[in-house]
Amino acid sequence: MKSGNDFFEQVWQVVALIPHGRVTSYGAIARYLGSAQASRTVGYAMNASHASTVKIPAHRVVNRNGLLTGKNWFGGPDVMQQLLESEGMIIENDKIVDFEKRFWDPNKELTV
DNA sequence: AACTTGACGGTCA
DNA sequence: ATGACCGCCAAGT
Numbered sequence: 001m002k003s004g005n006d007f008f009e010q011v012w013q014v015v016a017l018i019p020h021g022r023v024t025s026y027g028a029i030a031r032y033l034g035s036a037q038a039s040r041t042v043g044y045a046m047n048a049s050h051a052s053t054v055k056i057p058a059h060r061v062v063n064r065n066g067l068l069t070g071k072n073w074f075g076g077p078d079v080m081q082q083l084l085e086s087e088g089m090i091i092e093n094d095k096i097v098d099f100e101k102r103f104w105d106p107n108k109e110l111t112v
Numbered sequence: 113a114a115c116t117t118g119a120c121g122g123t124c125a
Numbered sequence: 126a127t128g129a130c131c132g133c134c135a136a137g138t
Binding site: 025026027030036037038039040041042043044045046047058061062063064068069070071072073 | 118119120121122
């Protein structure tokens with residue numbers, strides 16, 4: 001049937017599993033899928049998340065620095081930050097404070 | 113059909 | 126410690 005959508009669907013699946021008040025990185029998701037260096041593709045999947053019927057909390061996904069790289073993709077440069085703060089997250093200078101503590105690793109939590 | 117770009121990450125110089 | 130390049134997968138032009 002369809003081909004190539006597997007990667008995106010898996011990414012959406014993992015992102016949808018991110019607990020409230022937690023965040024993860026593109027690389028962590030990519031690694032969970034088996035392609036640690038395909039992190040850019042993960043970000044691309046986020047961009048295509050609107051195509052998914054599932055609700056994708058993309059605001060909980062940031063780069064490995066905890067920086068809100070895709071904040072500009074939420075319809076506003078501050079929307080992503082507002083969403084994260086709304087979940088108890090602390091954002092400073094477009095960066096997640098205590099990112100390590102808020103970090104949610106699918107490989108670790110889901111135990112592949 | 114081919115080349116370039118993209119919400120990243122890691123390694124090398 | 127800082128800067129630059131390569132690798133990965135898919136989509137857009």
